[in-house]
Amino acid sequence: MKIINKYLFGTVILLMILAVVACTGGQGLKEGTDGTKGITDDFEQNQVGLSLEEADSRLLAYQLELQMRSSFKTAYQSWLNLSRIAEDDNNLEQISSVLHATLAGFVVESQIEEELQKLKDINKGGEGEVSFPTHEVVNNIEVKENNSDEVQVMITATRYYPASEWAGEKYNKEFNYVVTLLNENNTWMIKKVGYQ
16 A cells, blocks of 8 residues: 555656646756757747737636636645645645746746635645536626736636535536736736636
8 A cells, every 4th residue: 555655646746747847838948959949039039029919918817817727726636635645744835836836937926825825724724625617618808907017807707516525516606807917027927816
């Protein structure tokens, strides 16, 4: 049984490392072959001149927020599975560290801290498991504010949740929220997600 636990733990750690490498966008790979370096340099030069209007701020806000939620779900599920194998406080610290590294490329520090605090609160509460939607349908998405430094996008979406032991029967719920993006050094990042 110990061998299986070590194998599972090693597999989870390997997957988390792969996720961090994937989320860094290949940083560190730029120093590869000359052909690859030229391609990445051209891409970066094009990105600097790309305004948010060209990139469709609605889609960008939705995609970044969805990626943030997906990263949180992955961290939560990793913590849940590791805590079933071994009750160890280092698990939460390690998972929090990976979540922070994953979000750092597209989320400002204050919002990352909110996500980390949610994970810590769940760890302290210990009441049942968190339910995540199987899918969602975006009903409406509109830009509320758009300037060169900040964009606010209002999203209305219906999320569908599966039946579960702790949440009961399947259900759906409509959410209204505003995603605020901030232009930081020519990179659009999530500044805040506010649910109404």
